[in-house]
Amino acid sequence: MAQLDTREKLGILADAAKYDASCASSGTSKRNSVGGKGIGSTEGMGICHAYAPDGRCISLLKILLTNSCIFDCHYCINRKSSNVRRARFTAQEVVNLTLAFYKRNYIEGLFLSSGIIASSNYTMEQLVEVARSLREDHDFRGYIHLKTIPDADPELVQKAGLYADRVSINVELPTAPGLKRLAPEKSVGQIEGAMAGMKGAIEDGRDAKKKYKSAPSFAPAGQSTQMIVGADAATDSDIVAKASTLYDRFSLRRVYYSAFSPIPDASAVLPLQRPPLMREHRLYQSDWLMRFYGFKPDEVVSAAGDDGMLPLDIDPKLAWALKFREYFPVDVNKATKEQLLRVPGLGTKAVSRILSSRRFRTFTLDDVARLTVSVAKIRPFIVTSDWRPTLLTDKADLKRWIKPEKSQMELFAA
Ligand code: SF4
Numbered sequence: 001m002a003q004l005d006t007r008e009k010l011g012i013l014a015d016a017a018k019y020d021a022s023c024a025s026s027g028t029s030k031r032n033s034v035g036g037k038g039i040g041s042t043e044g045m046g047i048c049h050a051y052a053p054d055g056r057c058i059s060l061l062k063i064l065l066t067n068s069c070i071f072d073c074h075y076c077i078n079r080k081s082s083n084v085r086r087a088r089f090t091a092q093e094v095v096n097l098t099l100a101f102y103k104r105n106y107i108e109g110l111f112l113s114s115g116i117i118a119s120s121n122y123t124m125e126q127l128v129e130v131a132r133s134l135r136e137d138h139d140f141r142g143y144i145h146l147k148t149i150p151d152a153d154p155e156l157v158q159k160a161g162l163y164a165d166r167v168s169i170n171v172e173l174p175t176a177p178g179l180k181r182l183a184p185e186k187s188v189g190q191i192e193g194a195m196a197g198m199k200g201a202i203e204d205g206r207d208a209k210k211k212y213k214s215a216p217s218f219a220p221a222g223q224s225t226q227m228i229v230g231a232d233a234a235t236d237s238d239i240v241a242k243a244s245t246l247y248d249r250f251s252l253r254r255v256y257y258s259a260f261s262p263i264p265d266a267s268a269v270l271p272l273q274r275p276p277l278m279r280e281h282r283l284y285q286s287d288w289l290m291r292f293y294g295f296k297p298d299e300v301v302s303a304a305g306d307d308g309m310l311p312l313d314i315d316p317k318l319a320w321a322l323k324f325r326e327y328f329p330v331d332v333n334k335a336t337k338e339q340l341l342r343v344p345g346l347g348t349k350a351v352s353r354i355l356s357s358r359r360f361r362t363f364t365l366d367d368v369a370r371l372t373v374s375v376a377k378i379r380p381f382i383v384t385s386d387w388r389p390t391l392l393t394d395k396a397d398l399k400r401w402i403k404p405e406k407s408q409m410e411l412f413a414a
Helices: 006-019 091-103 120-137 154-163 176-182 188-211 236-250 277-292 297-302 316-323 337-341 348-357 365-369 375-381 398-402
Strands: 060-064 109-113 143-147 166-168 223-229 254-259
Touching (some): 006 091, 091 109, 091 120, 109 120, 120 154, 143 154, 154 166, 176 188, 188 223, 188 236, 223 236, 223 277, 236 254, 236 277, 236 297, 254 277, 277 297, 297 316, 337 348
Parallel strands (some): 109 143, 143 166, 166 223, 223 254
16 A cells, blocks of 8 residues: 555545445433543534535544455445555544544544454454544543444454444345345344344443443444445335334434445446435435334335335325325314324424413414424315315325426426
8 A cells, every 4th residue: 555644544534434324423421521621522512513415414523444445345435346545544543633633623523434454353453442542542522433343253343332432333235135245245144143242232331330320331322323225126115124123123223324326346236326315315204204203114114105115206204194194184283192293294393382382272274384394285184273174185186286296497488
């Protein structure tokens, strides 16, 4: 590898990390350096949250230790057979960079991943060493997210949780045949075994903390994973079902979706085009339906078409409501929380406002309109003191009525 300076390495290794979507920093414990002890903080003041135009969080220093890899996953730009410029940081260089960026208030923490250098164990040791040095040598109290290597020694993988706020183990693809085809050196058994081990370690850590206040925190922001969308033939229904299984079995905090990006010199087994970014967005919306709106996975799946794909032109909650019109209209002044959460266009905050306010007043359509972005979307599905939709939910073309199709304006009309 040619000798590169730190700036050049940073250019290569920050760019190589952009394909990883799972870098959000929510849900960890609060730490700060009030009283002049330590350095950094996971709290709001002085932390800049920035988002790339495609919605990804960029407020962490998000880099790879190296983009060299001995594996050859077809979808990955850093795979062994890829013709990209390689670079590698030492653990000490990553520590220095993190501290330098943090002191300038550019970042709120570190998201560190890596290609597999010599072996999975060696790579994992290096990743853990960065986090160890930040925490123990520099008393760093900012956020650390480590991407772990599933086939490394389980003890090493779990050591990551001693220093990191969040750990993630990428499941990569939604189906076992997809993983076998596109990442032949990885296996579902290894990945899920590592997730199960981490789940156990997180639970043990929580139990210890309950018993002894002085017990060290273990991955307080839990574990997450990432699935690549659109690199194989898995449908949205497959993806939703897989995500739900992962949440249940491994108590994951988040499942992130990353729309497959075509890469230079791509393998012939990959599609030539990236899936629409809207597909990734619809999957995130379906994830919210399960986590915050009380939808069961099979209900989300039932919003998909016969091809197993969620519609791209409308959100999954509206798609579900249009298919299951017998549940509507819902009386805003009487309905249960569960019923209100099913109304397209009513978010969790709006539902809370309705529930807390309706003890003192009766909601009109205008009152509901003030709680939502589009009253046109809601009207067919609700009853208020001054509004009752007349057979609107029976309209065959209800979807077009709610969301008129866009047409190109006539440019040269008389
Ligand atoms: S192991 Fe990770 S870095 Fe290496 S080729 Fe596979 S996805 Fe890319």
